[in-house]
Structures are given as C-alpha cells and as structure tokens.
Amino acid sequence: MDTIVVLFNRDLRVHDHPALAEACARAGRVVPLFVLDPAIEARHRRDFLHETLHDLRSSLRTRGGDLVVRRGDPAEEAVRVAGETSATRIWAGGDVSSLARRREGRLAGACRARRLEFRLFPGVTVVPPAALTPSGGDHYRVFTPYWRAWSATPRRPVLGPPERVRLPDGLDPGDLPEPSSEPFGVVRGGETEGRRRMAEWVDAGLARYAGTRDHVAGRTSMLSAYLHFGCVSPTELVELACARPDAEDYVRQLCWRDFYYQVAYAFPDLGRRDYRPRADLDWAGDGDAAAAWREGVTGVPIVDAGMRQLRREGWMHNRVRLIVGSYLTKRLRIDWRVGVDHFAELLLDGDMPNNCGNWQWVAGTGNDTRPYRTLNPLRQARRFDPDGEYVRRYVPELASLPDDLVHEPWRSPAPVRGYPPRPLGGELRA
Template identity: 75%
Template sequence: METIVVLFNRDLRVRDHPALAAACSRGGVVPLFVLDPAIEAGHRREFLHESLHDLRASLRRLGGDLVVRHGDPVAEAMRVAGETSAAGVWASADVSAFARRREQRLAEACETHRLEFRTFPGVTVVPPGALTPPGGDHYKIFTPYWRVWSAWPGRPVLEPPERVRLPHGLAPGSLPALSPEPFGVVRGGETEGLRRMDEWVGDGLGRYGDTRDHLAARTSMLSAYLHFGCVSPNELARRAGRHRGGDDYVRQLCWRDFHHQVTHAFPGITRHDYRPRGRLPGRTAWGRDADAEAAWREGTTGVPVVDAGMRQLRREGWMHNRARLIVGSYLTKRLGIDWRVGADHFARLLLDADVPNNFGNWQWVAGTGNDTRPNRTLNPVRQARRFDPCGEYVRRYVPELASLPDDLVHEPWRAPVPVRGYPRRPLGGEISG
C-alpha cells in the first residue's frame, strides 16, 4: 500500500480537502501537522489548538489520526516520510512569502529524498495565478477580476474521505492542552465552522446586502474559520451563491481571492508599497508618533468610532470590516502614520489575520495598494453617523460614552460637560461631521 504524507497548514478540515481526498484514494495517509516555533501564533494560538483537537477527532472517526510533531515542518515531514516509507508529501498551496519558501524547501527536500511533492488548491475559491489578464501576471483592479472570477467553473465540493488509513506503529504525538479561558468570541474547529456556516446561510445571509456595513449588525463571523481552513471557501461560495442575498457575500469572498492573487504575484506585500505612492499631500514621508500610535492601539484617540473598533480588536481578536476601514483611514490619512504600523498591530491581534487580506487591505486604505482612488479618505464622524446612527456600536465598546445622547456620542468633544475618563480633544483635532 502506497503512503502519502499530507502536511496540513491553513486547511484544518476533512471536508472539501483536495490533498487529503487525493491521498486517500491512493492508499495510506499520514495527516501531519507540525507546530512550528518560528510562527508566532499570538491570540490565534487557542483557536489553532481548538481546531487541531477537532481535526484529530474527525480523523479518528474516519479510522485515522492527526500526527503531531514539533519543529521545522520540512525536517519533520521528511522524518515522518522516512519512518513510514512514504512515496510523497502533499500539501495545500499558499501564497505568503513564508509559505512559498516553505513549499520551495519541501520541494527541494522531496527531490533529494526521491519523494513526490505536490500542492493542491483549497485555501481559496479560485487558485491564485489561475486567472490572468492579457499581458499581465495578475489582476491589479478588482472589478475586472470579479468578472472573470464569477465565470470560473470551479471544482466540485468534496465529501470527507470514507476512510483514512494510517500506517501501523506511528506514534501520533500530543496536542497542546486547551486553555480553560480561551480568548476571543469564537471557538476553533471544523465542527463549529460548519455549524456557523449552516446557521449563516440559512438565517443570516438574506439580510447581508442591507446590513453588511452597519457596525452593530450581525455578521457571519466566519473569517477566522476561513483563515485556518476550518471551512472551505469553495463550499462557502457555492452555498452562499445559491441563496437570496448571496451575491453580495460571494463578492466579499472574491475580494479575499483577489488579495491572494495579488500576494502570489507580489509576495513583498507585507513590507513594500505595492504602488509607490505612500507620500501624503504636504508630507515628505510617512510620520511616526509613539504617543499617537499608542493611543490608537489602546483605543484612546478621542474619536469614538475609532476607539470602539480598536477596543473591539483588543477584546475579541476581531473587528467589523467597516470599522477596519475607518480605523485604517484615520491612522494613515489623518494622522499620517505608516500603514505598516497598523498592519503589524492587526497581524498580532486578529484571529483572521490572513497575510494577503490584512496587508492587502491596509495598503488599499493607505493608498499604496489596489484602490483606484488612492487619496480616498474616510471621515470617521460621518462614517459613524451613517453606519452606527444610534451609537449602539460605540456604546458597546466605549462605555464612558454610554450616557451621551445620539447626537453627541460620535463627537463627545462637543458635549457641554467633559466626559469623565475620555479624551476631551481627539488626536488630530476636532473632526467635522
């Protein structure tokens, strides 16, 4: 019986997993996850551990197990392949510079050991690089990409394998213990991700087009499950597309794929301007202000909607998408602070911190990325009045302002009496709504 090592990374599921399905059809399979000390999980650690426990349980129900090792993924994959006389190492393809280097090292190690190395789709709906414009290697503008992406025939959603045949005598290894007080508002794992997907598609999707920008409105909360691959983006797109109101949501999944194909072509997106236009009118370069940056991170800028978003991030490891745009525009366009300051902070705290989406969206809002209007600036007061008209979102995360009336909650510096415990003047001066 031929054995294949399937190296899991951002694909922690058994459903619609092309690499796992193909390996199971060949014979024996070693589902392998390597806890790499080079990757700083941060607030994502507990979600990851929950997802791994759930994945192990799913594989055991199929007759297999999750083999867990600690160390360098390439070295451990080669070691496990040698122990099981495996014929190859397969994995889901990814696009970040770190992931691409890992894939290259895996390919070279497999060649040295005369093993087959293959990568499969699964992290996105459409594989990065599958759609290219005439004369280019990737789409730089979203709308043309959306048109061709929407016409992509796609691949069928794969059911979980009927059986996972793990070679005898292989020690599965231990998983980290789960914390009694996990961080965040969602729990990790494919089981919970599928439950949330069912609930969202069946009950929440119909209102998405009308409420998706409302800061206090219900959202799918599936982004962390997409980041860790607990939910298949391919299955989510197919299911959402069949329901009323699904087009707007599917378009957001297309945005996710768009940033992945940009990162595939421009892996330096985490450090380098995609378009070298980071200079702001009247400024020679991005500024740095330690006090302003600290106030922004802590949610004490004196701009309520900005502070609400930043406190939500610290408390929950998540932030509403509209709030992400507002706080990003405020940091880069109003305070003139380097977008990398914000992107790095988000990368540390977000449960759903995809490299392509986090850094791609930060460059978009800063005017250095794929926005066709690089000078676009979001007025935080106007945005708050429009998308949080009753102040529900602000009051939820900035309780100091709970007693202010609706007409003042978004601009407390206009209140006749200073609000105790809240800045009297916002960073950058008062903002006209």
C-alpha cells in the first residue's frame, strides 16, 4: 500500500491544503508530519505555534489520522519517518525564504539519494511567487503592474478538507509541547480560531475596512498571524472576500503579501541586503537611540505607543508600523536591519518577505518608487489618531492630557511625570 509523508511547514491546516488533499486522494496511507526545529522556533511565537499544532492534531484525529511530531532538522526527520513507514514519496508546501529554500534543497537531495519522490505544492500565497513575470524581468519591482497582472490571473480552486486520513499502523505520533499558562500576544493559535475569525471578518468587518483601515485605535482583520502560520488559506480568504461588495481595498492588501513573496523569491537576500542600493545613505549604529525606540521611550507618543503595543501584544497596526519605521530610518537614520530584527523577534505575524519588504520600502531601499518619502509622526498621529485614543491606551502617562496635547506632551504647561518631556530626535514640527 502506497504511503506518502506530507511535511507541514507554514501550512498548518486541513482546509485547502493541496499536498494533504492530493495525498489522501491518491495514497492508501498518509503521514502528516511536523518537525519542531529548535534552530528557528522564535520565542514569542512559540505559544501560538504550539496552540496551532494541538488544533491541527485534533482536526486530523477527527478524520482518523494524527499529527506525527518529531524534533530536529526537518529534512533529516522527514527522510527518517519515510524510512520507518516505507513511504515512497515526501510532499510539502513550497516557501520562499532563503532558509526554507535551503531546507527544501537538502530534502530534495536526500530524497534523490534514497529514490524517494519529492514534490512541492502551492499554498503559501494566492499566486505562486514565480508565476508572474514582467516582460524583460524575472519579477515585478513595482506593485501597481503586479496588482493588474495578479488580478487577471485565474486562481486555483479552494480545496475542502480530506474526509479521512489513514495513518500507517504502529507509528508513534510523538508528544506535542504544551502552550504556556500565560501565552504571549492578543490572539490564540490554530485553524479553528483562524477560520472563526476569517468568517467573522468577512461577514461583519470587511464592509467597513476601506473607510477605517488607517484608524490606528481600531483592529483590522487580525488574520495576519493565521496567514503566517498557514492556519487559514490566503486563496480561500481572497475567494471569500471577492464574493462581497467593496472588497478591493482589502484584497489589494493580500496582493501586497504576494507581491513581497515574489520579490523575496527573486531576491533571497531581502532581509540583509539593500534591494535598491543607495550611495547617499550613512546609517547610524545600534546605540542608545535604537534602544529607546525599542522600549518605546523616544518621547514621540505615536512612536512609543506602537513600540509598546508590539512588546505587549506581538502585533502592531500596519499604519503604525510605517510610522515607527519611518521614524527609525528617516529621523534617527538607523539601519533598517535593526528594525527588521526587532520586529522579527516580537511579531506573531513575522513573515520574512513582508517584514523585510515593508522595512526596505519605508527606509527608501526597497520597492517604493519615492525612496525619499518621510512620514511625519505628528501629522500621521493627528490624522489617524485624532482623539488620542491609541496613544492613551499604550502610553498611560499621557492619559490625562487633552486631545490637542496628547501627541505633543512637550507643549504641556507642566512636565508630564514619568514621560520624556522632549522627543529623542529634537522637537518635531508638522
């Protein structure tokens, strides 16, 4: 009886999982495998991951299978499990980061050496990263033409979950780590919770997105972490959104996600090297100013609120991400890689392509066609947090200030106790 090992990576779901669906349709036995790799398990995302794995195991067990869990190098463990189960094939979802592609290369080589079929499936994006190319180039460097091509591309059909998963007899599934009693972040992991949030967002939140998406005190879909771990399918989310009126603004954001994935696929060094090198940049070092930025004590309330939200919740509103990024790179002149590393450590939705792509965009070294663009934090705060609700929530030292001073506490007649009275980079004007 044919056996296929399906290696889960960032596709931790049973709905719309191309590798799992085809394996269950074609093979008598399927081994859903996840390998806990100690080399890449980020501390602040650990609880979300563990919650997600428990949920995935439950979903597979209701279908007669199980989630097989091992620890170590994913390529080595996948081949080992294939040997234990006499599997002839190892299938997995493809990814774009240099780390993922090196892992895929090792696994492909190990499969060749053992005469196992190795196959990568789509699923991490709506349109596969290398599927769209402009005339005369290997990828799109500007978003708008990519959006036009992406919008005109037929999408693969959304797949239902397998009705049954048949695991080989006698295989030890392994133990899953338990989530912390005090998990980090504002969202809980797992496909079940992700699908609940997705349905709620499409039914009740999507209609107001275009008019409120930049209001920093509100929440948007809060689906980014579920997309990062693959608890929900980006293809299914786009299909559900497109069935509703006035969904274009939100679908464009999902297209931005695919855009940066195709950039990272073509430019694997996106996280370390300038995408568009500029000779006029002289970055400051990672010193006291960067430390104040990380801790949220720069003296610029909208910046400090964002950085404290990140540290407390593992999430930050996208508009605020742009504001704090512009402040670090354009005001303090600190290397964008400092920001990338800090965000990567704390964000629950810390996708390499999007994190690095956005940071390079705001620093002027990436895909922005206006590299010298600067976001003035005071102007942004007045526009997108006009009553100071967001700042008061995360910088409680300023809670008693009136609306006209909450974004500029250094103008207050009396110093604000416990808060830096002047901005780190000198007084700001808008």
